[in-house]
Amino acid sequence: MKNEIKKITILPGVNKFGExxxxxxIEIKKGEVVAIVGQTGAGKSQLLYDLERLAxxxxxxxxxxxVNGKVPDKEVRFNPKRxxxxxxxQSMNFFxxxxxxxxxxxxxxxxxxxxxxxxxxxxxxxxxxxxxxxISPEMNLLNLSGGQSRALMVSDVANISTSPIxxxxxxxxxxxxxxxxxxxxxxxxxxVLIVTxxxxxxxxxxxxxxxxxxxxxxxSKTTPxxxxxxxxxxxxxxxxxxxxxxxxxGEEIKNVEIYCEPVKSKK
Amino acid sequence: MLKYIVNxxxxxxxxxxxxxxxxxxxxxKTSIIKHIIGxxxxxxxxxxxxxxxLQTSDDERIAKEYGILAVKKLAGELCPDHYTALxxxxxxxxxxxxxxxxxxxxxxxxRCSPYVKxxxxxxxLDITSGDPSRYGPILTQADIVAVSKGDLISQAxxxxxxxxxxxxxxxxxxxxxxxxxxxxxIDIAEFIKESLDIKNEKLALKHSMPSALCGYCYxxxxxxxxxxxxxxxxxxxxxxxIPGLNCGKCGYRSxxxxxxxxxxxxxxxxxxxxxxxx
Numbered sequence: 001m002k003n004e005i006k007k008i009t010i011l012p013g014v015n016k017f018g019e020x021x022x023x024x025x026i027e028i029k030k031g032e033v034v035a036i037v038g039q040t041g042a043g044k045s046q047l048l049y050d051l052e053r054l055a056x057x058x059x060x061x062x063x064x065x066x067v068n069g070k071v072p073d074k075e076v077r078f079n080p081k082r083x084x085x086x087x088x089x090q091s092m093n094f095f096x097x098x099x100x101x102x103x104x105x106x107x108x109x110x111x112x113x114x115x116x117x118x119x120x121x122x123x124x125x126x127x128x129x130x131x132x133x134x135i136s137p138e139m140n141l142l143n144l145s146g147g148q149s150r151a152l153m154v155s156d157v158a159n160i161s162t163s164p165i166x167x168x169x170x171x172x173x174x175x176x177x178x179x180x181x182x183x184x185x186x187x188x189x190x191x192v193l194i195v196t197x198x199x200x201x202x203x204x205x206x207x208x209x210x211x212x213x214x215x216x217x218x219x220s221k222t223t224p225x226x227x228x229x230x231x232x233x234x235x236x237x238x239x240x241x242x243x244x245x246x247x248x249x250g251e252e253i254k255n256v257e258i259y260c261e262p263v264k265s266k267k
Numbered sequence: 268m269l270k271y272i273v274n275x276x277x278x279x280x281x282x283x284x285x286x287x288x289x290x291x292x293x294x295x296k297t298s299i300i301k302h303i304i305g306x307x308x309x310x311x312x313x314x315x316x317x318x319x320x321l322q323t324s325d326d327e328r329i330a331k332e333y334g335i336l337a338v339k340k341l342a343g344e345l346c347p348d349h350y351t352a353l354x355x356x357x358x359x360x361x362x363x364x365x366x367x368x369x370x371x372x373x374x375x376x377x378r379c380s381p382y383v384k385x386x387x388x389x390x391x392l393d394i395t396s397g398d399p400s401r402y403g404p405i406l407t408q409a410d411i412v413a414v415s416k417g418d419l420i421s422q423a424x425x426x427x428x429x430x431x432x433x434x435x436x437x438x439x440x441x442x443x444x445x446x447x448x449x450x451x452x453i454d455i456a457e458f459i460k461e462s463l464d465i466k467n468e469k470l471a472l473k474h475s476m477p478s479a480l481c482g483y484c485y486x487x488x489x490x491x492x493x494x495x496x497x498x499x500x501x502x503x504x505x506x507x508x509i510p511g512l513n514c515g516k517c518g519y520r521s522x523x524x525x526x527x528x529x530x531x532x533x534x535x536x537x538x539x540x541x542x543x544x545x
Contacts, residue, residue, distance in 0.1 A: 110430035
C-alpha cells in the first residue's frame with residue numbers, strides 16, 4: 001500500500017490553561033495498542049479529534065501530528081474517501097435489514113473492493129472467535145444479539161475497513177471476548193486506540209496516555225505485571241461468558257475453575 | 268443597462284456570507300448550528316433565521332444562549348421552500364451590517380431544495396434515516412453534507428453510507444457531525460469562513476421549485492375534481508384583481524393567504540387596499 005501508516009507521532013500542545021504539555025513526543029507504531037484514560041471531560045475526545053484531523057497546530061489543543069515522522073500532505077488530510085480512524089462504540093447498532101453475508105459484500109463493494117472467495121467466511125469465522133453465540137452468513141443483521149453485533153463489527157473493521165487506526169470507545173459491557181477482539185485488530189496491522197474506564201482493557205494496552213485538564217499528563221508503559229493482571233481480569237470475564245452460554249443451553253454449573261492459563265510472553 | 272440595475276441586490280456590505288442549512292426534521296440541524304455559532308460568534312457579526320412550518324422557539328433559545336440576533340419565520344399556509352425564497356431578499360436587506368447570515372430550514376417535501384447558487388448550502392443528513400438515494404436536490408445540490416448520528420451506527424454502515432452519499436453528490440464535502448458533542452462543528456465553521464462572499468447580484472435558486480397552482484393551494488379541502496376546479500377558478504379570478512405585492516396591509520402575510528381567507532369566508536375582498544381603491 002502506497003500511503004501505508006507505520007507510525008503516528010504526537011507533538012505536545014497546550015492544556016486548557018494554556019500550559020505546554022509535559023512530554024517530548026508520543027510515538028504510536030503499527031500493531032500497537034494504546035489506552036487513553038482520564039476523567040469524563042478531561043479531554044480524551046480532543047486527542048482523538050487531533051489524530052483524526054492530523055492536526056497541525058490548528059486545533060484548540062495546538063498539538064501537531066506526524067505520519068511516518070513527517071508532516072502529512074494535504075491529500076491525506078482532506079481526501080473525503082480516506083478516513084483515518086474507524087470506530088467501534090458501545091452505542092453502535094446495525095440498522096440495515098439484510099443478511100450478514102450480503103451486508104459484508106455490500107461493504108466490500110462500497111470500498112471499491114472485489115468480494116474475494118472465502119473472505120466473507122473469514123470475517124464471520126473471526127467474529128465467532130470473539131463471541132460465544134455463533135453467527136452464520138445467512139442470519140439477518142437486525143436479529144443479531146448485542147454480543148454478536150459487536151463481534152461482527154470488530155471482525156469487519158479488522159478485515160474490510162481500510163482505515164489504519166481503530167478507535168474503541170467504551171465497549172466494556174459488550175458481551176464479547178475483548179482480549180481476543182484486540183488481538184484480531186492488531187494482527188491485521190491496525191493501530192488500536194482504546195478510550196476506556198475498564199481496567200482489563202486499559203491494562204491490556206501496550207501503553208496508556210493519561211489526560212487531565214485538556215492535556216496529556218503522563219504516558220505509562222504497561223508493566224509485565226500489569227499485563228498479567230489484565231490477562232487475569234480478562235480470563236474471569238471470558239469465564240463468565242462461558243458460564244452464561246452454559247446457563248442459556250440449560251446446563252448445570254457444577255464447579256468453578258480458579259486458575260487461568262499464564263500469559264504468553266511476547267518474543 | 269436596465270438588466271444591470273434589475274439584478275442589483277443593493278448591498279451596502281460587500282463581505283456578507285450566506286449559509287443555508289437544510290435537512291429533515293429531527294436530523295440534528297439546530298444542535299450542530301448551535302455549536303457552529305459558538306465557533307463563529309466572537310469573530311463575526313451573525314444573524315440566524317429559523318424557518319419552520321407551524322411553531323418553533325429555537326430562535327429565542329439561540330438568541331439568549333449566544334447573544335446574537337435571531338428570528339423565526341413560520342411558513343404557515345405556504346409551501347415552506349417557496350416561503351423561504353420569498354423571505355430571503357427581505358432578510359438580506361434588513362441585515363446589511365452582518366458578516367454571516369445563517370438560515371435553517373427543513374426542505375420538507377424532498378422535491379425542493381432551498382439552496383442558492385451563491386454562498387454555501389449544507390445538508391444535515393441523519394445516518395439512521397435510510398438510503399440517501401431517496402433524497403432529491405436537498406442532498407444532491409448541497410455543497411457540504413453533514414452526516415449526523417454516526418455514533419449510533421456501525422463503522423461498516425457509516426462507510427457504506429458515505430459511499431452512497433458520494434454517489435448521489437460526487438462533489439460534496441462530507442463531514443461527520445455530532446450535535447451532542449459538537450464534533451465536526453469546527454470543520455464546518457472553517458468551510459463557512461472560507462466560503463465566497465455573496466456578490467452584489469440577486470441570488471438564484473440552485474433548483475426550481477415544483478409548481479403548485481391547484482384548488483388545494485387556495486384552501487380547498489374536499490377531495491373532489493369539481494370542488495378542486497371550482498376553488499382553483501375562484502382563486503385565479505381573485506388573484507387577477509390583486510397586485511400580488513404581499514404588502515401585508517390586509518392583515519395576511521401574503522396575497523395567497525389572503526385569497527384563501529376570502530374563499531373560506533374569513534376575510535372580505537375589500538380588505539385588500541388595492542381592490543378597495545379600484
